[in-house]
Structure formats: structure tokens, C-alpha cells
Amino acid sequence: MGNPLASIEWIDKNEELESMLQNPDKITVHVIDQGFEAEVVKIAAPSGEYVLKTWSKSSRPDVGFQYHLLAGLPESGLSVSRPLGFGTDAGGHKVLLTSFDGKPIQKVNAKKMAEFAAILAGLHQVSTVEFATIQLPSYDFTAYFFPDGEEYADITKSLAPLLEQAEMKQDAIIHGDFHMNNLLEEKDRITLIDWTNAQLGDARYDLAWALVLISIYISERHAAMFLSAYGKKKKIKPEEHDLFMAIAYLRWILLNRRGGVPMGPETLKKVKNLMNGNAFLKDRNLV
Numbered sequence: 001m002g003n004p005l006a007s008i009e010w011i012d013k014n015e016e017l018e019s020m021l022q023n024p025d026k027i028t029v030h031v032i033d034q035g036f037e038a039e040v041v042k043i044a045a046p047s048g049e050y051v052l053k054t055w056s057k058s059s060r061p062d063v064g065f066q067y068h069l070l071a072g073l074p075e076s077g078l079s080v081s082r083p084l085g086f087g088t089d090a091g092g093h094k095v096l097l098t099s100f101d102g103k104p105i106q107k108v109n110a111k112k113m114a115e116f117a118a119i120l121a122g123l124h125q126v127s128t129v130e131f132a133t134i135q136l137p138s139y140d141f142t143a144y145f146f147p148d149g150e151e152y153a154d155i156t157k158s159l160a161p162l163l164e165q166a167e168m169k170q171d172a173i174i175h176g177d178f179h180m181n182n183l184l185e186e187k188d189r190i191t192l193i194d195w196t197n198a199q200l201g202d203a204r205y206d207l208a209w210a211l212v213l214i215s216i217y218i219s220e221r222h223a224a225m226f227l228s229a230y231g232k233k234k235k236i237k238p239e240e241h242d243l244f245m246a247i248a249y250l251r252w253i254l255l256n257r258r259g260g261v262p263m264g265p266e267t268l269k270k271v272k273n274l275m276n277g278n279a280f281l282k283d284r285n286l287v
Contacts, residue, residue: 003027004041004052008095012067013085017097020045037196042100049100050084056093061196063087063094068134069173069198070098076126078119079191101193102186113214113222114229116183119192120210121233124172124203131173138200141168145205145251148258154286155254162247162280166204166240174199174206179213207236208244212252215274216267246280253286 003024010017020027023046030042032051037059043050055061063086070083081098089095105112128136142149142163149155175182176197184191207230214223230236252271255261272287 004029004054004089005043005097007090008087009089010085010087011064012087013097014083016047017084019047020050043097050097051081051100052095052097054089054093054095055196056091059196061094062137063096065134065137066096066195066198069131069136069195072131072134073123073126076122076130078122078126079189080195081191081193098193101191102184102189104181105183105185105190108180108218108222110225113225115190116180117226117229118233119183119190120175120178120207121230123175123192124206124234126173128171128173128200136173136200138170141201141205144199146254149254152254152257154284155250158281158284158286159247159250162243162250166202166243166247168205169202170200172201172203172206174201174203176201176206176209178206178210180218203234204236204240204244205247208241208248209251212245212248212274216252216271217262220274242279246275246278249275249278249281250286 005017005021005027006024013021020043026046028044029052030044032040032042037057038053038055040054041052043052055063067083067086070080073080081101084097084099086094086096108116142159146155146159149159174197175192175195176199177194178192182192182194184193207227211223211227214226227236227241249271252261256263256268256271268287275281275287276283
């Protein structure tokens with residue numbers, strides 16, 4: 001594979017990237033992921049290892065926003081990838097170059113869940129005023145998280161009263177897709193990656209989405225650990241828990257119908273049992 005950095009029109013870049021561009025013969029490239037929305041390659045250079053993410057499919061995120069957000073979040077104590085540059089490649093696709101920060105965490109325990117919860121709670125406590133200069137995006141909740149949801153009448157019918165009761169807010173920076181594959185570990189340092197869905201939103205939903213994914217793909221016990229640890233860092237209202245979990249489960253159902261979630265032989269059975277344990281979704285035939 002050739003050097004992909006050379007063909008990119010960089011809109012902004014730091015000195016570290018400038019040095020890499022001046023020494024192209026010292027760069028090696030390795031494909032590491034062909035994701036649902038983007039392609040990811042690992043780049044090795046004398047100065048270190050990096051990740052180049054290219055949104056070559058239908059997604060067209062604001063990579064400039066991601067670049068500036070990643071540059072500012074460490075000041076709030078959050079561990080995120082270090083941004084080096086962003087721009088567009090020869091095909092007009094948006095690209096972002098960041099530091100390489102390890103591999104996804106494979107084994108979890110109570111200590112790890114507490115660390116993960118502290119990261120998400122810390123994000124939700126970041127002052128949005130500090131990021132006013134980079135124009136945090138805000139979107140209509142239904143249009144963003146339930147795109148084309150109107151095609152599924154049963155989901156729409158179940159979702160509408162939940163959203164009316166929830167009264168969604170846009171008063172916190174949310175990650176939008178907090179799950180274990182977006183948490184990397186290297187030398188005891190945990191880094192939260194993939195800020196494609198970051199925006200001004202409702203922390204209650206962001207928490208619920210994380211809990212739904214933990215419940216489905218790890219266990220309810222680990223989700224309970226996460227919730228307990230989160231509550232020690234940021235106050236949550238127990239009476240809102242089932243409501244926002246129900247909204248998050250409905251999003252999982254929508255993504256499943258569109259083929260966008262990991263699926264194992266027992267996944268649907270597990271989801272059905274989890275939803276039947278939710279007061280707002282009990283006995284609804286959605287799975």
C-alpha cells in the first residue's frame with residue numbers, strides 16, 4: 001500500500017504531521033479496520049504510530065469539529081486521541097489523522113467498569129461554554145438517532161410517547177456511541193475514540209445507550225456496575241432510568257433491522273428478555 005498521506009489536501013495540520021509529510025519514505029501503512037462508516041489504517045513513522053480514518057461511505061461527518069474537539073478535551077482531564085490533522089483525500093472523502101492509542105479492551109471487571117463510567121461521566125460534566133468557539137453541533141434527536149424510523153410503524157408508535165415524556169435536552173457534550181470497542185488501552189491508559197457522533201445532547205440518553213450495549217454484549221451485571229460507578233461521579237435520577245433505557249433499546253431494534261449491529265446466535269433472545277424487563281417495553285413484540 002502506498003503512502004495515503006501524500007494525496008490528502010490538509011485543511012489543518014500540526015508540526016508532527018508536517019515532519020511526516022517531509023519524510024514519506026519512512027512511513028509504513030497497515031489496514032486495521034473496514035468499519036460500517038469508515039476505513040481505518042495504521043501508520044507507522046519514526047515519530048510514532050498513528051491512525052488515519054477515512055469516511056469513504058455515506059457518512060459525511062464534520063471532521064474539523066472532531067479535530068478541534070479532540071484538541072480541547074484533554075484540558076478537561078479526558079483521555080482522547082491526539083489529533084494531528086484533517087482534510088480530504090483525492091476522492092473527496094473526509095479524513096482525520098490521530099495518534100494510535102492501543103487496542104480494544106478484551107477483559108472487563110468491576111474496576112474496569114468503574115473506569116469506563118468515570119470517563120463517560122467526566123465527558124458529561126465538561127462545560128459546554130469552554131467549547132463555544134468550535135460550535136458544538138446539535139441535531140433533532142429523532143432525525144439523528146432514528147433516521148428513517150418512520151418506515152417502521154411499530155417502532156415509531158412505541159417511541160413517540162417515550163420522547164414526549166423524556167423531554168430531551170441539549171445541555172451536555174455526548175459521545176453518541178460509547179461502547180467497549182471505542183475504548184482502547186495501552187500501558188494502563190484508557191482512551192475514548194470515535195467522536196463521529198459527538199454533539200450537544202442529552203447525557204441521560206448517552207448513558208442509557210452505553211448501558212444497553214453493555215447489557216446486550218457483556219452482561220446485566222456489568223451494566224449494573226457501570227451504572228453504580230457513573231452515579232458516584234454524576235447524579236442520576238432512578239425514575240428516569242427505565243424511560244431512557246427504553247429509548248435506547250428501540251434504537252438498537254432500528255439498527256438491527258437495518259443490519260447495523262453485531263449479532264450472535266443468542267443476541268435476539270437476550271434483547272427480548274431485557275426489553276421484557278423494561279416497564280415501558282414489556283410484552284411489546286418488537287424483536
